[in-house]
Amino acid sequence: MKRKSLADEKCPMARSLDIIGDWWTLLIVRDALAGVSRFNDFQRSLGAAKSSLSTRLKVLVDQGIFDIQPASDGSAYQEYVLTDKGLALAPVLTSLAQWGLAHAFKPGEQASQLVDKKTNRPLKDIELRSSDGRRLHASDIRFLSGLTEIPA
Structure with a gap:
């Protein structure tokens, strides 16, 4: 198809x-x-x-x-x-990997990790943030159609 x-x-x-x-x-x-x-x-x-x-x-x-x-x-x-x-796809793939770690593996199951090259520590989870810096949840966002004006 x-x-x-x-x-x-x-x-x-x-x-x-x-x-x-x-x-x-x-x-x-x-x-x-x-x-x-x-x-x-x-x-x-x-x-x-x-x-x-x-x-x-x-x-x-x-x-x-x-x-x-x-x-x-x-x-x-x-x-x-x-x-x-x-390169701008890095946050997209990072977010997808973090979702996978949280939802596609059983507890204790081996998985590859994304780490900071400098510290070799896992990355902090990507978060949704408002334009003023507030942390947002899925219930705090909405998609506007391309025909709807975004308020200033």
Whole structure:
């Protein structure tokens, strides 16, 4: 079944999912944030078929999430390097990982952790904050349609 395009939706979440909404794509970006940059290394890490991985990387390059650059070691290889747009996905993936730790694992079950490189300690959970800094809960927010004005 062909996926319906969400590129013209008024909802920013729908447009985001149109670009990064499949799980392979998110795992590719996860690996890139962890330092993976070569096709073969992505393939080895993900266990993805070459054709699937190639297609997804092409979309990510076309969407400006990755740039293709000559290998940093001077070899004939190319590397996929996250752009600023790609790096901006780090909080999204961090939040998703934190949700997974809280809701997708049994108590005591082994799981990978996101840690601060400087201290090697787990990250503080991402929080919703208002423009004035108040901590918000899901019940404190609402989505306005693209046609509704946001009060100043």
